[in-house]
Amino acid sequence: MNTLTLKNTLISEINQIDDATFLSALKTIVDSRKASSENLSETYNYDYTLSEQDSTENNFYSQSEIMTEIEKWKNA
Numbered sequence: 001m002n003t004l005t006l007k008n009t010l011i012s013e014i015n016q017i018d019d020a021t022f023l024s025a026l027k028t029i030v031d032s033r034k035a036s037s038e039n040l041s042e043t044y045n046y047d048y049t050l051s052e053q054d055s056t057e058n059n060f061y062s063q064s065e066i067m068t069e070i071e072k073w074k075n076a
Contacts, residue, residue: 001009017023054060061069 014023014026
């Protein structure tokens with residue numbers, strides 16, 4: 001079942017529900033999904049800002065430095 005079909009099926013089923021408690025529970029699920037997405041965006045933006053700061057301050061490793069460290073770990 002593709003996404004559009006699933007959405008339409010859910011909408012049809014929800015339209016037939018008269019139980020306010022059940023509908024409230026569904027709304028809670030939908031609201032928590034939205035809040036979760038907003039939190040992810042905030043976290044992403046914060047991490048992005050930190051990485052920009054690290055880059056500006058040359059606080060990073062080059063590919064060759066990483067490869068050297070990997071070889072050290074392999075030989076340890």
